Amino acid sequence: xxxxxxxDGKLSYGTAGAKATTEVTxxxxxxxxxxxxxxxxxxxxxxxxxxxITSLFEGSVEFDLFVDPEDTVYSTLxxxxxxxxxxxFFFDIGDGSGVDFDGCIxxxxxxxxxxxxxxxxxxxxxxxxxxxxxxxxxxxx
Numbered sequence: 001x002x003x004x005x006x007x008d009g010k011l012s013y014g015t016a017g018a019k020a021t022t023e024v025t026x027x028x029x030x031x032x033x034x035x036x037x038x039x040x041x042x043x044x045x046x047x048x049x050x051x052x053i054t055s056l057f058e059g060s061v062e063f064d065l066f067v068d069p070e071d072t073v074y075s076t077l078x079x080x081x082x083x084x085x086x087x088x089f090f091f092d093i094g095d096g097s098g099v100d101f102d103g104c105i106x107x108x109x110x111x112x113x114x115x116x117x118x119x120x121x122x123x124x125x126x127x128x129x130x131x132x133x134x135x136x137x138x139x140x141x
Contacts, residue, residue, distance in 0.1 A: 002095075004093055004094040004095065005094070006029075006030075008093075008094030008095075009030060009091075009092060009093055009094045010023055010090075010091075010092040010094065011023070011024045011027055011030050011061065011063060011089070011090070011091055011092070012024065012089065012090045012092070013073070013076075013077070013087050013088065013089050013090075014087065014088040014089075014090075015087070015088060016085075016086040016087055016088050016102045016129055016130075017088065017102065017129065017130050017131065018088055019088060019090055019100055020087070020088040020089050020090040020100070022073075024063070024065070024073050026065045026066060026068070026071055026073055026074070027063045027064065027065045028063075028064045028065065028066075028119070029063065029064050030061065030062070030063040030091070031061070031062045031063070032059065032060075032061050032091045032098070032099060033058075033059060033060045033061075033062065034057065034058075034059045034099075035057070035058050035059070036054035036055065036056065036057050036058070037054070037055045037056045037057075037058060038052045038053070038054060038055065039052065039053050039054070039055045040052060041053050057133075059099060059101075059125070059126060059133065060106075060123055060124060060125045061089060061091050061099075061103070061123070061124045062121065062122065062123050062124075063121075063122055064111075064119045064120065064121050064122070065077075065119065065120060065122070066117050066118065066119055066120075067110065067117070067118040067119060067120055074120070077105060077108070077122060078108060078120075080105055081105040081108040081122075084104065086102050086103065086104055086127055086129060087102070087103065087105070087124075088100075088101070088102050088103075089101055089102075089103050089124055090136075095138045096136075096138040096139045097135070097136055097137050097138035098135070098136055099133060099134070099135055099136070100133070100134050100135075100136050101126040101131075101132075101133035101134070102126065102127060102129035102130075102131060102133075103124040103125055103126050103127055104124070104125060104127040105122060105123070105124050106123050106124070106125050107121065107122065107123035108120055108121075108122055109121040109122075
């Protein structure tokens, strides 16, 4: 059994239209949210039960990084948020597999906890682009 630790995961960003290649090593916590919308397909064959199927997938990547105006990643992502620029992102669970997509930054939230370094919480969601979001399988050994 190969249990992956959070520290093994990677988050990369890059130019929209191509797989992200610049690893963001200054992130702290990273979360990839994956869910599916539900479609009601209730009919009489359900014997009184509501029936559901999944339809469209939804996803977002949320991560925190320290506020550092001299950090290229921080500056690039802030500029992309303010200019509404699409970037590519790759969320790697730690074995080379994960989700690859072009996304827009929908939130850039600053936190100033008294006893902590200032952080920003960033939320990225897939957006319309020349390539659809895709799950990438781990490379074969």
